[in-house]
Amino acid sequence: MTLNKTLVHWLKEHNITEVEIFVPDLSGIMRGKIIPCEKFIQSSVRMPESALAQTLTGDWGEQDDLMDEADGDMELRPDPEGCFVVPWADEPTGQIICDCVSRKGSLIRYAPRSVLKKVIRFFHREGWQPIVAPELEFYLATRDNNPDNPLTPPVGRTGRPEFSRQPFNIDALNEFEPIINDIYRFAEAQELAVDTLTHEEGVAQFEINFKHGDALELADQVLMFKRCVREAAVRHNMAATFMAKPVEGQPGSSMHIHQSVVSRTGGHNLFASSHGTMSTMFKHYIGGLQRYLPDIAAMLIPNINSYRRINVPWQSNNNHWGVNNRTVGLRVPDIGEVESMRVENRISGSDANPYLAIAASLLAGFVGIKQKLPLAAMVTSATWDMKRGIPLTLEQALENMQKSKMLREKLGNRFVDIYVACKRTELENYKHVVTAWERKFLLDI
Structure with missing residues (x-):
């Protein structure tokens, strides 16, 4: 070679x-x-x-x-x-x-990187470029090598562990400043496109946002970032986990995937019409996600533990869509700027393979465009009492994937x-x- x-x-x-x-x-x-x-x-x-x-x-x-x-x-x-x-x-x-x-x-066709490359080529043949921006959640915990013991919050720089949920609390975030500094230092050295870090809802749970960009590059960077966080945790005698539901009674960890499609020539956002509203293409894209979420669920929610995260009534794990509604699985942020028109897939877990989760989400949207699939009515209220529209067990998700004609046609038997x-x-x-x-x-x- x-x-x-x-x-x-x-x-x-x-x-x-x-x-x-x-x-x-x-x-x-x-x-x-x-x-x-x-x-x-x-x-x-x-x-x-x-x-x-x-x-x-x-x-x-x-x-x-x-x-x-x-x-x-x-x-x-x-x-x-x-x-x-x-x-x-x-x-x-x-x-x-x-x-x-x-x-x-x-290329070996079932290799995850090959799968994502194949999906990206579907877009390229149409003159389109898929753009993604993952948001990745994770927990820090006290290091304990006994897997029978529940995870416990680590001690911060003041010598005290967290005892309650502290979403968006700056002081709670600063409590872990030494390890956060190392995470950013490692990410910067590797030129990872990380952006905002926030304290999430769970005890010692955090979220990192990636800047939007090429789908393959972002999948690579998510893979690298996970290693950065784990290495930083080791240096501070902590454990870091991207497990979907690592702590009983606490929120699960997701990998939200923001996605849009731009023209490869002009670079303009194809999800927005000339009037700044949702384009017909965008509506078909979300329609594809709604239709094929049951087929691709095993790639977004891949492990037995993943279903502990989604089997909670107040989680946004469903196939409904809405604008600026965090209870739906497919959220369109209320942004105002035409070039920022996008959909956020909130179903994927942080334990998912980033290549396969991104590939699955992009593929469902692409097929929706090609098949001109209709968009269901927008949900403006909370979804807690609505039908979920996605499999709630790994057994069902795998059965759906096994029988999916779309996945077999597009990704191969x-x-x-x-x-x-x-x-x-x-x-x-x-x-x-x-x-x-x-x-x-x-x-x-």
Whole structure:
């Protein structure tokens, strides 16, 4: 493999001596290798293709039948746009996100990055460019290596932990100033497009907003940011989690995805009409999201724990839409500026694979435009007593995905079958676990 000149220049410019090269698997876990820079420049990097379809527990189940029987290698092809320094490393180290390439030289279609690239190409063929801006929530907690123990809030700089919810409280945010400074420092060193940090509703829960931009670049940056936060937490003897529902009785963590579509030539927002109102294209886009949320739910709400987050009556996890209404799953911000016209998908969890969650949301909207799907009536009130319109269990979400003609047509049978098989294996593993709740209430019966 001959490395891209831009990539070689980046390595030399940053005096990189060691390279962490990896790909995100179906769950968004980084799978790869650490290689001396000189060897990386001189040779190609390979890894078993089966690594892409491992479960969260490192197992293979039904999906093993869908893989290459010989468990052959794939090539990890570095993306020059996916290069980031490792600001916490002792020596100059680079992180490079790769594409997964088969032995025949083509992208492996079910690799998450390949899936997102394919969806983006659908837009490009129409002369459109999808734009996204994720908002990512996470919790900080006291470090405790016993998974049977509930998470507890960490101690802040004054020596006291939080005891109650503190949404948008500046003093509560400043309580964690040392770790927040490290998070921003790491993000700046990696040139991540992070913007506003706020204290969210949960105890020691935070949200970071990313600046809007290219869908693939933002998916890469979300992946990198999660690693930044975890590393900063380790340095402050804390734990950081992007688990969807890590704390009983507290709000879950979401990954809201703001999305719009602009013209590739003029760059103007196609979601706004010349009068500054919602364009017909925009209405069809939201109509597509409403219609296909049941099909794509397993990519937005991917884990057994994810459904603890959405099965709460006051959460905005539904297929309704409205303007400036935070109780709907598809919110159109009340913005005023034509170029800022967009929809916010509030259903995706922070535990979702950013490539697949963004790809799924964009795809549903794209198909809505192409099929000219109608938009349901706008909701102006709270949605608590309305039908949800999305699956409320992982079993149902996977069943919907398995049967989805749209996903099979647009993303291919292989991706759908492998993804569903992988998640069903995780679900079966979970069913065999005896939980603390069972021991607590059933042990003496």
